[in-house]
Amino acid sequence: MHIPTLRRALASTVLLAAVTATAIAPPGAHAAGPATDTRVDVDVRAGLATVGNAALGVNHAIWDAQLGTSAVAELLQDAGVRMLRYPGGSYADIYHWRDHTAPGGYVAPGTDFDTFMAAAQRTGAEPMIIANYGTGTAEEAADWVRYANVTKNYDATYWTIGNENYGNGHYGSAWEADEHADKSPEEYAATVVAYSRAMKAVDPTIKVGAVLTMPGNWPDGIVGAGDQGTWNQEVLTRAGAAIDFVDVHWYPGGTTPAETLTTPAHIRDAVHLLRQQIDRYAGGDAGRIGISMTETNVEIGRNTQPGALFLADVYSGLLAQGVFTVHWWNVHNGIGDVTTVAGHPDYDDYGLLSSGNCTADNSVCQPPLNTPFAPYHALSLIGDLARTGDRFVGAGTDNELVSAHAVRRANGDVAVLLINKDPDAAHTVALNYQGFTPAAAAPAVATFTNGADGVTTTTGGTAAAQTLAPYSLTLVTLHPARAETAGPKAPAQPTATVTDRTATMSWPAAGSGLKYEVYRQNGGTAELLGETTGTSLTARNLEPGRRYTVNVLARDAAGRVSPPSPPLTFTTGTPADAACTVTFRDTNDWGNGFVGSIDITNNTAAAVAGWTLAFTWPTGWQSVSSGWNATWAQSGRTVRVTGDAGLAAGASTSVGFVGSYSGPNVLPRAFTLNGTVCTTK
Incomplete structure (x- = not known):
């Protein structure tokens, strides 16, 4: 098939295809249909970059x-x-x-x-x-x-x-x-x-x-x-x-x-x-x-x-x-x-x-x-x-062989790309939406399968479930259940003042008479951190040394919700005056491994008879190959370092290790000594 004709046919399918009524379950539930083995979540409140x-x-x-x-x-x-x-x-x-x-x-x-x-x-x-x-x-x-x-x-x-x-x-x-x-x-x-x-x-x-x-x-x-x-x-x-x-x-x-x-x-x-x-x-x-x-x-x-x-x-x-x-x-x-x-x-x-x-x-x-x-x-x-002006939004799956990406269009449509990386088996996904209710009609579906000569288009499956052929790409385009009237404009990107356990986020007012909602991104679902009628909000009980990405949305008196603000990413710190201090250094790196040096200081007036330092690798592709001056053990992404002797009041000790990585080497930001979070330098 002539490729330009194919693309124009795809656009026509999205705009003109006859659709059949299908019962759509509310967000978080599933409509009746084929048995599913994979969950996909799409959250339009979790705004990412604009195309x-x-x-x-x-x-x-x-x-x-x-x-x-x-x-x-x-x-x-x-x-x-x-x-x-x-x-x-x-x-x-x-x-x-x-x-x-x-x-x-x-x-x-x-x-x-x-x-x-x-x-x-x-x-x-x-x-x-x-x-x-x-x-x-x-x-x-x-x-x-x-x-x-x-x-x-x-x-x-x-x-x-x-x-x-x-x-x-x-x-x-x-x-x-x-x-x-x-x-x-x-x-x-x-x-x-x-x-x-x-x-x-x-x-x-x-x-x-x-x-x-x-x-x-x-x-x-x-x-x-x-x-x-x-x-x-x-x-x-x-x-x-x-x-x-x-x-x-x-x-x-x-x-x-x-x-x-x-x-x-x-x-x-x-x-x-x-x-x-x-x-x-x-x-x-x-x-x-x-x-x-x-x-x-x-x-x-x-x-x-x-x-x-x-x-x-x-x-x-x-x-x-x-x-x-x-x-x-x-x-x-x-x-x-x-x-x-x-x-x-x-x-x-x-x-x-x-x-x-x-x-x-x-x-x-x-x-x-x-x-x-x-x-x-x-x-x-x-x-x-990904058309010019579309906004990527949060999408996530519970199956490592299925990837999902989603965009929200200016006209209110949501497009979801589903990638089945399993060469042998089809997977049927249950699609769940947050902040968006799809129309009760069969969505437009474009698919590229293994060995195909081109993309095929149809109106298949439902907004709630799609079956993905082995080794395939599937693009599902969904209209909203009802036309949306213009709501508040998106707030500007917030800023944050961060401690080890809190983050105070602030943003310019997006209008008058608005309530603001702050969401933390978590793949295809966003967690509501809090609401306020002001232009700042403090999130508490955060985890030290952890990266967070948030969006701010505005809601007016009629209940209409704005698009999300540009995302803000921040990393919490560690206590400024903890009972212990850890200084972590990458002293020699060769591209897929490095020598790590850790200095541990007891900041208290009492000796520590025995100690265990613990930290968690931020990713699954990092590990400790060997270590010295202590006993090293890794389980999953958690590393435990057990000292061979006590640590006197005010005293310091140094340990080291060889680390390996097969992806971005995101260094750990938080360490605990006998369960107490240390100040990290």
């Missing part, structure tokens, strides 16, 4: 002769692509735009900058342009801005300085071209400042991005020889005032599809850590700095259903956490090692679309040129889920 106008992106590369064709532009437009990155990964650091050359690399005909811009305009996508850091100059980059935005009036807003420049050999691995004698993050940061000044002198409206590494991915956590901090710390500290966004890539790896499909669970913590680094190191107005994810892909199943499931989960997860654009690597790439994955040929091709080529011995050939691979169809579904 921007450049959310869905892909990479265009100068070795791809199809870059400027109408056929490709039409396919990308139909999938909802709104940003295109050029000139292509590591080629960016050898590419010279003036003469359209990349010494040492192949440049296909019909891939120059003007051709790329014409293709972007046909697609309806903004450009994301990579200025050559490795073998270029600030003058060359400034001239490119001048040509693009002054001479040609392309209005190209987003410009990144280089690509994966931490791969220049400074940390031992060298794949990225870099002719600078000094390959440190300090030098990169200084050069970013110079580029930014030169480029913004030409056009002060552009946004300049710097290359960082994704938390939990190499070389995150590593301090190179002669450096004062990690790559991210050095770049943000020295160049934070000169940039408008940071650019990261994420290839989480995995030796099996099942292992790869667990990695989207890392996203929330990874983005939190990255945002924390930006706020800590980039200066007082660091909140203006955005995050782009301009490369991601999988190692196994790139062209088959595992790649499609991964793409859908990752795009949704990143956009929900406020990443303003997410890009697949890439549009076309070419055939690699051909295998069978999930029962279908996989060509080991990073592209969304077939290059139509064959193996060296011509024993295996790809489908015809531009045939969409499975991840393309997943991208098309994300284009229908």
